[in-house]
Amino acid sequence: MTAPWTDWDHIVKLDPDKTLYADETFTDVCATGTDAIEIGGTLDITAEKMREYLRPCLAACAEHDVACYIEPSHADAVVHEPIPDGFLVPVVLNAGDTFWTTGAHLNWVKSDEHIDWDRTFNEAYIIMNPDASVATYTEANCELDADDVAAYATVAERMLGQDIVYVEYSGMFGDTDVVGAAHDALDEATLFYGGGIGTYDDAYRMRHHADTVVVGDLIHDEGADVVAETVDGAKAAAKERTPDNTA
Ligand SMILES: CC(C)=CCC/C(C)=C/CC/C(C)=C/CC/C(C)=C/COP(=O)(O)OP(=O)(O)O
Numbered sequence: 566m567t568a569p570w571t572d573w574d575h576i577v578k579l580d581p582d583k584t585l586y587a588d589e590t591f592t593d594v595c596a597t598g599t600d601a602i603e604i605g606g607t608l609d610i611t612a613e614k615m616r617e618y619l620r621p622c623l624a625a626c627a628e629h630d631v632a633c634y635i636e637p638s639h640a641d642a643v644v645h646e647p648i649p650d651g652f653l654v655p656v657v658l659n660a661g662d663t664f665w666t667t668g669a670h671l672n673w674v675k676s677d678e679h680i681d682w683d684r685t686f687n688e689a690y691i692i693m694n695p696d697a698s699v700a701t702y703t704e705a706n707c708e709l710d711a712d713d714v715a716a717y718a719t720v721a722e723r724m725l726g727q728d729i730v731y732v733e734y735s736g737m738f739g740d741t742d743v744v745g746a747a748h749d750a751l752d753e754a755t756l757f758y759g760g761g762i763g764t765y766d767d768a769y770r771m772r773h774h775a776d777t778v779v780v781g782d783l784i785h786d787e788g789a790d791v792v793a794e795t796v797d798g799a800k801a802a803a804k805e806r807t808p809d810n811t812a
């Protein structure tokens with residue numbers, strides 16, 4: 566069976582530390598047409614906040630046939646009840662502190678007796694915006710050019726056996742040459758891109774360089790109608806890509 570994310574053009578990333586826009590609901594988020602929801606954030610994420618989001622989110626996702634995954638930023642963000650479709654656990658390739666490459670994972674494996682391995686997958690992160698909380702949190706070295714990012718993508722796929730590589734520009738729109746270089750370096754692995762997508766055109770443009778675009782803050786700051794336009798942009802780009810240049 567192929568991995569579910571190979572069919573995803575668009576993901577909404579919900580931050581359980583933030584409220585939904587105005588009086589919007591999880592049903593409104595699903596109705597954007599996105600393929601999947603990831604629940605996660607860098608700062609102030611607790612198991613309680615995760616659970617509060619997960620319950621209504623799972624119900625809406627089931628109704629709209631949208632996948633629902635937890636993206637934990639630390640071991641306490643992994644909640645086993647209610648049960649999400651899965652866990653996308655980051656491994657940060659360019660972290661300055663190796664705790665975020667293998668250390669947190671070691672602690673988690675030693676402390677959590679309930680890890681559901683059939684639902685647990687990784688995302689090999691390359692963090693590119695030095696001003697993002699996640700860059701500070703992981704002390705990431707963001708001084709990378711396109712060749713460096715391509716090489717990291719190769720390390721992830723060929724040496725670490727990663728199925729997902731995530732070029733993360735959280736908070737800013739990224740360099741399409743850098744994202745494209747990561748994409749070109751990959752053979753089978755899926756390339757996620759996230760950061761600063763705010764319009765149809767942003768999503769359309771970036772979906773030409775990545776397999777899946779992730780939209781985060783926009784859902785909290787501007788709401789579901791604007792996010793729906795980014796879904797349309799990502800889907801339009803996906804349709805245009807020929808079998809030769811798509812992964
Ligand atoms: C071992 C386990 C279960 C977890 C560790 C997982 C790791 C390595 C986490 C490192 C940090 C990370 C990559 C978190 C993912 C979520 C993310 C990138 C959220 C977006 O962050 P920002 O946009 O910078 O944060 P805010 O929106 O909170 O400011």
Ligand SMILES: O=P(O)(O)OC[C@@H](O)CO
Pocket residue numbers: 578733734735736737758759760761762779780781782783
């Ligand atoms: O919040 P934005 O800038 O859309 O970034 C999305 C996501 O990649 C964050 O982890």
Ligand SMILES: [Mg+2]
Pocket residue numbers: 735736781782
């Ligand atoms: Mg953010």
